[in-house]
Amino acid sequence: MKRKTQYKTKELSHTTQIRVRFVETDPLGIVWHGNYIQYFEDGREAFGRHHGISYLDQKKHGYATPIVKSGTDHKLPLRYGDIATVKTIYVDSPAAKIVFRYEIYDQQERLVCTGETVQVFVDNMGEGDLSLVIPQFFMDWKKKAGLADD
Amino acid sequence: MKRKTQYKTKELSHTTQIRVRFVETDPLGIVWHGNYIQYFEDGREAFGRHHGISYLDQKKHGYATPIVKSGTDHKLPLRYGDIATVKTIYVDSPAAKIVFRYEIYDQQERLVCTGETVQVFVDNMGEGDLSLVIPQFFMDWKKKAGLADD
Amino acid sequence: MKRKTQYKTKELSHTTQIRVRFVETDPLGIVWHGNYIQYFEDGREAFGRHHGISYLDQKKHGYATPIVKSGTDHKLPLRYGDIATVKTIYVDSPAAKIVFRYEIYDQQERLVCTGETVQVFVDNMGEGDLSLVIPQFFMDWKKKAGLADD
Amino acid sequence: MKRKTQYKTKELSHTTQIRVRFVETDPLGIVWHGNYIQYFEDGREAFGRHHGISYLDQKKHGYATPIVKSGTDHKLPLRYGDIATVKTIYVDSPAAKIVFRYEIYDQQERLVCTGETVQVFVDNMGEGDLSLVIPQFFMDWKKKAGLADD
Numbered sequence: 001m002k003r004k005t006q007y008k009t010k011e012l013s014h015t016t017q018i019r020v021r022f023v024e025t026d027p028l029g030i031v032w033h034g035n036y037i038q039y040f041e042d043g044r045e046a047f048g049r050h051h052g053i054s055y056l057d058q059k060k061h062g063y064a065t066p067i068v069k070s071g072t073d074h075k076l077p078l079r080y081g082d083i084a085t086v087k088t089i090y091v092d093s094p095a096a097k098i099v100f101r102y103e104i105y106d107q108q109e110r111l112v113c114t115g116e117t118v119q120v121f122v123d124n125m126g127e128g129d130l131s132l133v134i135p136q137f138f139m140d141w142k143k144k145a146g147l148a149d150d
Numbered sequence: 151m152k153r154k155t156q157y158k159t160k161e162l163s164h165t166t167q168i169r170v171r172f173v174e175t176d177p178l179g180i181v182w183h184g185n186y187i188q189y190f191e192d193g194r195e196a197f198g199r200h201h202g203i204s205y206l207d208q209k210k211h212g213y214a215t216p217i218v219k220s221g222t223d224h225k226l227p228l229r230y231g232d233i234a235t236v237k238t239i240y241v242d243s244p245a246a247k248i249v250f251r252y253e254i255y256d257q258q259e260r261l262v263c264t265g266e267t268v269q270v271f272v273d274n275m276g277e278g279d280l281s282l283v284i285p286q287f288f289m290d291w292k293k294k295a296g297l298a299d300d
Numbered sequence: 301m302k303r304k305t306q307y308k309t310k311e312l313s314h315t316t317q318i319r320v321r322f323v324e325t326d327p328l329g330i331v332w333h334g335n336y337i338q339y340f341e342d343g344r345e346a347f348g349r350h351h352g353i354s355y356l357d358q359k360k361h362g363y364a365t366p367i368v369k370s371g372t373d374h375k376l377p378l379r380y381g382d383i384a385t386v387k388t389i390y391v392d393s394p395a396a397k398i399v400f401r402y403e404i405y406d407q408q409e410r411l412v413c414t415g416e417t418v419q420v421f422v423d424n425m426g427e428g429d430l431s432l433v434i435p436q437f438f439m440d441w442k443k444k445a446g447l448a449d450d
Numbered sequence: 451m452k453r454k455t456q457y458k459t460k461e462l463s464h465t466t467q468i469r470v471r472f473v474e475t476d477p478l479g480i481v482w483h484g485n486y487i488q489y490f491e492d493g494r495e496a497f498g499r500h501h502g503i504s505y506l507d508q509k510k511h512g513y514a515t516p517i518v519k520s521g522t523d524h525k526l527p528l529r530y531g532d533i534a535t536v537k538t539i540y541v542d543s544p545a546a547k548i549v550f551r552y553e554i555y556d557q558q559e560r561l562v563c564t565g566e567t568v569q570v571f572v573d574n575m576g577e578g579d580l581s582l583v584i585p586q587f588f589m590d591w592k593k594k595a596g597l598a599d600d
Contacts, residue, residue: 022176022345022355023184023338027230028575029177033517034487038323041484045322055322056381067483071521080177081356125478172495172505173488178425183367184341187334188473195472205472206531217333221371231506275328326472327479327530334473380477 012090012145016046020082030077036113037070040102043086044117047100051090053141061137064125065098069118076112083107092147096121096134162240162295166196170232180227186263187220190252193236194267197250201240203291211287214275215248219268226262233257242297246271246284312390312445316346320382330377336413337370340402343386344417347400351390353441361437364425365398369418376412383407392447396421396434462540462595466496470532480527486563487520490552493536494567497550501540503591511587514575515548519568526562533557542597546571546584 018039026032048054058065078084084104091099098119106112121131121138134142142148168189176182198204208215228234234254241249248269256262271281271288284292292298318339326332348354358365378384384404391399398419406412421431421438434442442448468489476482498504508515528534534554541549548569554562571581571588584592592598 021338022341023182025177026172027175027177027179028514028516030516032173033520034173034484034491037484037487038321041322054381064478066478066480066524066527068524069522070483072519074516074518077516081354171488172491178364178366180366183370184334184337187337188471191334191472204531214328216328216330216374216377218374219372220333222369224366224368227366231504322476323482323484325477327475327477329477332473 012047012051012092012147013087014043014047014050015085015087016043018042018084018086020078020080020084022080025080030079033072033074036072036074036104036115039084039086039104039113040070040072040088040100040115040117043088043102044100046086047088047090051141051145053138057141058137059125061135062123062125063131063135063137064122065119066122067117067119068097070115071117072113072115074113076106076110078104078106078112084112085109090147091116092142096131098138162197162201162242162297163237164193164197164200165235165237166193168192168234168236170228170230170234172230175230180229183222183224186222186224186254186265189234189236189254189263190220190222190238190250190265190267193238193252193254194250196236197238197240201291201295203288208287209275211285212273212275213281213285213287214272215269216272217267217269218247220265221267222263222265224263226256226260228254228256228262234262235259240297241266242292246281248288312347312351312392312447313387314343314347314350315385315387316343318342318384318386320378320380320384322380325380330379333372333374336372336374336404336415339384339386339404339413340370340372340388340400340415340417343388343402344400346386347388347390351441351445353438357441358437359425361435362423362425363431363435363437364422365419366422367417367419368397370415371417372413372415374413376406376410378404378406378412384412385409390447391416392442396431398438462497462501462542462597463537464493464497464500465535465537466493468492468534468536470528470530470534472530475530480529483522483524486522486524486554486565489534489536489554489563490520490522490538490550490565490567493538493552494550496536497538497540501591501595503588507591508587509575511585512573512575513581513585513587514572515569516572517567517569518547520565521567522563522565524563526556526560528554528556528562534562535559540597541566542592546581548588 024031024035084106087103089101091101093099100117102115104113121135174181174185234256237253239251241251243249250267252265254263271285324331324335384406387403389401391401393399400417402415404413421435474481474485534556537553539551541551543549550567552565556562571585
């Protein structure tokens with residue numbers, strides 16, 4: 001999770017809220033750990049809508065960005081009815097990948113879970129080849145977002 | 151759920167087993183009701199593999215068969231670790247639809263849930279039009295399965 | 301779905317919005333049919349929070365209200381990114397059950413799915429017996445909501 | 451993921467098969483990444499049943515073992531209908547935690563995903579305190595499994 005400092009001109013993040021569903025909790029009364037992957041995706045999608053780099057934006061340019069790596073760290077449980085805050089932080093990288101970090105907080109603003117995902121670029125809507133360079137549409141987005149020099 | 155008797159020359163069914171996963175149970179310790187829809191699909195897919203009329207067989211002929219109606223009746227709960235038996239029964243119909251009934255039993259052979267789904271035929275892999283007549287590939291399957299006259 | 305007319309003094313409903321998640325769509329690009337059961341639950345939970353009769357309210361009185369029957373009718377598909385409106389309508393019944401009807405609309409206000417669920421009352425937090433009469437806390441709620449006479 | 455060598459007298463692993471469900475695939479036609487967490491759990495549960503240390507065995511002793519950390523590495527996609535092999539490897543640790551590694555292979559025996567989970571011991575069925583020492587029932591299991599000295 002190293003960042004090439006010269007690329008990073010500002011941190012881009014977005015915060016969204018999720019409400020824990022009944023179906024997301026297990027017999028212990030807490031959110032099943034696998035559902036945090038979904039919460040990360042909720043955060044990432046909200047980030048994408050807010051910052052103009054959603055799945056649908058990527059698709060328009062012919063790219064899919066499958067997840068190749070994910071990690072979660074669970075500190076506290078969430079329970080049914082909790083309203084949690086998901087902070088999604090774009091971690092700039094000079095490589096042809098998209099890295100996000102996540103922080104999930106409960107109503108008492110305690111950190112309950114952190115995590116990370118790494119995505120790559122595959123052209124032809126995911127049917128094609130792994131892109132070894134950052135696609136043009138993503139470079140354009142980075143420039144627009146103040147994350148890369150012109 | 152009427153059947154045109156002259157079409158029905160035999161009942162086609164298939165039985166498969168599912169094991170209740172931890173994630174499928176809720177804070178009450180029982181299977182969340184929405185998961186029975188998945189168990190029905192597990193049964194329907196096992197039926198399709200066994201009788202040669204699976205999603206992939208349909209796709210090969212350019213058809214998708216989306217579900218337009220479903221129903222569940224819950225009599226007893228299932229719990230974590232239970233091994234349930236799903237009986238999937240093809241209900242023959244002269245209309246351009248696929249009707250299945252389901253019976254789910256627990257280890258003590260008690261009926262825990264029944265249900266039904268209705269599917270229609272949409273050509274062009276689901277991007278096209280609703281088929282008002284039974285597609286040829288499905289008529290062929292029915293004949294092969296002894297459900298329709300030559 | 302008959303209603304004893306003398307009990308019904310007004311219709312109780314609640315409307316909430318859901319956003320279709322990527323994970324809820326299938327290889328055909330549409331919402332997998334089983335997820336509508338979840339959308340119904342989203343609607344029912346929003347109704348419960350709004351009208352003071354949620355799972356947690358029921359739990360406080362020692363009752364669980366498992367679903368014993370559900371049904372869906374699919375008219376149009378929903379796709380990734382769609383924002384749908386779930387209207388949850390309480391259908392008053394003189395019997396010891398809770399009946400809800402659901403109507404889901406897309407952004408163009410087209411009806412995409414309807415459905416129904418039936419719940420019963422089980423005391424001792426779902427570990428006990430099926431209640432054959434309407435529990436006191438639910439009668440109190442009905443009165444407060446204007447659905448039953450004092 | 452260091453192992454205290456003197457504790458490790460043999461590697462304990464278990465292999466199970468899973469069939470990719472329709473609902474587990476996404477609009478790109480591949481398994482949604484979050485479902486691998488479920489496949490890991492499928493593998494871990496099969497390991498637990500085989501080696502006598504399942505959720506229900508733990509529960510009998512009053513312990514829950516929530517997941518505090520997970521990670522996935524995706525190398526190749528899985529698609530609908532694929533039958534994958536999940537190898538679950540118990541990684542012995544002198545600490546009061548349970549560490550598993552996972553390897554998922556497709557039908558062509560290609561490695562599609564690896565991962566890891568870390569669990570801790572919480573007494574009183576997960577309502578109590580984090581156990582800082584290995585509970586007796588787990589020490590007994592380790593001895594029986596040949597993973598610890600008498």
